[in-house]
Amino acid sequence: xxSKALQNxxxxxxxxxxxxxxxxxxxxxWYTSIAEEHICVRDEVGVFDVSHMGEFFVSGENSKxxxxxxxTNDINKLEQGKVQYSSILNRSGGIIDDLLVYDMGSNKYxxxxxxxxxxxxxxxxxxxxYYNVEIKNHSDQISLFAVQGPNAEKVCSKLFDKDLSSxxxxxxxxxxxxKYGNVVISATGYTGAGGFELYVKNEFAETLWSAIMSEGxxxxxxxxxxxxxxxxxxxxxFCLHGNDIDDSINPIExxxxxxxxxxxxxxxxxxxxxxxxxxxxxxxIGFTLKDKGIPRKGYKILNSEGLLIGEVTSGSISPYTxxxxxxxxxxxxxxxxxxxxxxxxxxxxxxxIITKRPFI
Numbered sequence: 001x002x003s004k005a006l007q008n009x010x011x012x013x014x015x016x017x018x019x020x021x022x023x024x025x026x027x028x029x030w031y032t033s034i035a036e037e038h039i040c041v042r043d044e045v046g047v048f049d050v051s052h053m054g055e056f057f058v059s060g061e062n063s064k065x066x067x068x069x070x071x072t073n074d075i076n077k078l079e080q081g082k083v084q085y086s087s088i089l090n091r092s093g094g095i096i097d098d099l100l101v102y103d104m105g106s107n108k109y110x111x112x113x114x115x116x117x118x119x120x121x122x123x124x125x126x127x128x129x130y131y132n133v134e135i136k137n138h139s140d141q142i143s144l145f146a147v148q149g150p151n152a153e154k155v156c157s158k159l160f161d162k163d164l165s166s167x168x169x170x171x172x173x174x175x176x177x178x179k180y181g182n183v184v185i186s187a188t189g190y191t192g193a194g195g196f197e198l199y200v201k202n203e204f205a206e207t208l209w210s211a212i213m214s215e216g217x218x219x220x221x222x223x224x225x226x227x228x229x230x231x232x233x234x235x236x237x238f239c240l241h242g243n244d245i246d247d248s249i250n251p252i253e254x255x256x257x258x259x260x261x262x263x264x265x266x267x268x269x270x271x272x273x274x275x276x277x278x279x280x281x282x283x284x285i286g287f288t289l290k291d292k293g294i295p296r297k298g299y300k301i302l303n304s305e306g307l308l309i310g311e312v313t314s315g316s317i318s319p320y321t322x323x324x325x326x327x328x329x330x331x332x333x334x335x336x337x338x339x340x341x342x343x344x345x346x347x348x349x350x351x352x353i354i355t356k357r358p359f360i
Contacts (some may be wrong), residue, residue, distance in 0.1 A: 008049055010141060015223050023115035025052040027226055038319040041193050041232055045149035046224035047212050047332035050190075050246050052115035054139040055199070059108040062131035067109060070128055071101060072245060072251065072272070074261040076306065080105035081172045083188055086259055088121060093250035094269025097121050098241055100188060102172060110184075126268065143205035145198045147212060148178050148232075151219040152195030156185065156286035159215045163194065179211070180204040192358060231316050233241075234325065237286050237357025243297060244284060244327055245312045253280045253329070282310065282329045286357040289324035294343040295352075299345040301328050308333045312343060318359060326352075327360045 001113060009026050012019060019027035021042040030037060040046045059348050068075045071301055073086035088096040097117040102110035112195065113121045122137050129135060147156055157164045162173055164185065172186035184199035200208050213221060239245045245254045250268070252260075252275035259273045289295060295315030303309045315326030316360070330341070337356055 008051055008209070011206060012223070013073065014051065017223070017225065021225075022226065023052055023118075023334050024114065028223070030225035030227045031223050034225070034231060035319040036042070037224045037228035038231050039220060040220070040222045041149045041191055041224055041228060043150065044148065045151035045155055045195070045216055045219050045221045046149065046228075047209075047216065047221060048146040048224045048226075048229055049065055049143075050146050050197070050207070050229075051143040051205070053144050054113040054115060054118035054121070054137070055142045055144075056111040056113065056125070057104075057108065057136045057138055057272075058125075058133055059106075059136075060113060060131070060133035061107055063107045063109055063133050066129065066131040066133045068264065069130070069266055070125060071099070072268070073101070073261040073267050074248070075101070077110075077280065078103040079169055083172055084184060085170070087251055087256065088124065089250070089268030089272075090124075090247060090264070091267060092248075093268040093275075094247040095245045095249055095251060095256075096124055096247055098239065098256075102184070102186070112247060116242060126193065131284065141202055143200050143202050143208075145200070145205075145209060145212060146189050146191075147198065147216070147221075148191045148195035148224075149193045150222075150258045151216075152193075155212065155216040155219055155221060156196045156198075156251060157352060159211055160185065167196075169194075180208045184210070186271065190238060191232040192238070193232065219256055228319075230314075231319055234314050234316055234327070235318050235320060237327065237359065238316060239284070239327075249329075250275060250280070252276050253282055254284050279334055282315070283332045283335050284327060284329055285310075285335055286327050286355045287297065287341060287343070287352040287357060288355045288359065289326075290351045290353060292324070293343065293350040294324055295326035295328075295343050295345065299328075301330055302342040302344060302349060303334055304340055304342070306342070306349075309341070315343075320360055323359070325355070327357075 169356030183233040299312040301310035312328040
């Protein structure tokens with residue numbers, strides 16, 4: 001078990017968290033219930049421990065050239081204080097991981113990667129380090145808390161005694177504090193509810209968590225588990241690596257062509273260009289069930305003639321709309337908004353409608 005996970009576990013257990021093993025960490029799945037925590041983030045404010053995410057630092061005079069080769073977005077659009085959503089592809093165009101790239105200035109970048117892909121990502125980056133940049137894995141030294149929801153800005157501005165209204169979406173600031181050391185305050189998140197992600201050294205993690213809970217008390221802040229994190233991201237139609245995207249799926253199939261810039265060469269770019277021009281064989285869609293049922297990963301998707309056209313990758317009841325929603329891949333030619341499809345739930349075919357994302 002990772003050292004920072006063991007360190008942070010104490011304050012989750014004190015809040016009666018249901019703990020589960022996840023990617024080598026012991027993480028809170030929920031504290032009260034997924035639905036209650038989900039609504040709290042949508043309507044008020046909640047805080048997630050997402051310290052399982054990985055943080056790599058790339059530095060050196062050729063850092064920009066290196067990242068332009070191994071990530072799909074246009075690294076030249078980045079400047080100090082900005083964040084970019086991107087992906088790392090293999091040579092078949094498959095998504096090794098989706099990630100955030102932070103421009104820290106002075107040819108230094110922070111890459112925030114998924115916990116379950118950390119070792120694989122680090123190995124791939126080093127195997128393709130043709131520009132002799134320095135790549136360091138600081139994941140074991142950094143904790144990460146996501147303060148998310150309509151009142152997140154008020155909580156974090158109070159917490160750091162700093163007006164954070166000028167920190168716009170996908171930008172960040174660094175603040176040296178006496179209580180929490182140097183903190184990266186990033187206007188990012190995985191909920192669609194707005195807020196900040198706070199990167200802090202492990203030794204200050206417990207102090208910062210306690211302060212977040214204390215300063216957020218007047219705004220009814222609650223700790224939120226990974227269960228609500230999943231339903232929140234699903235309502236927004238955000239992809240989860242390992243479910244909706246993986247090493248065998250390219251960004252065009254996943255609807256992520258917007259993070260793959262044209263006229264830029266990167267590993268896997270020829271596959272992206274091919275499917276962008278000729279259209280892929282399958283495409284990721286969102287859908288809403290018309291009748292009762294819960295779509296689960298792996299369930300079959302059928303067309304109106306009863307023919308198999310795809311498979312569910314994510315699904316749940318939306319705590320906010322109370323509707324059963326999901327995502328999955330279907331044959332490209334079957335993709336048409338508002339078209340009826342059928343999800344096979346425990347042998348029963350339930351009608352669904354192809355729905356534009358986000359679902360709320």
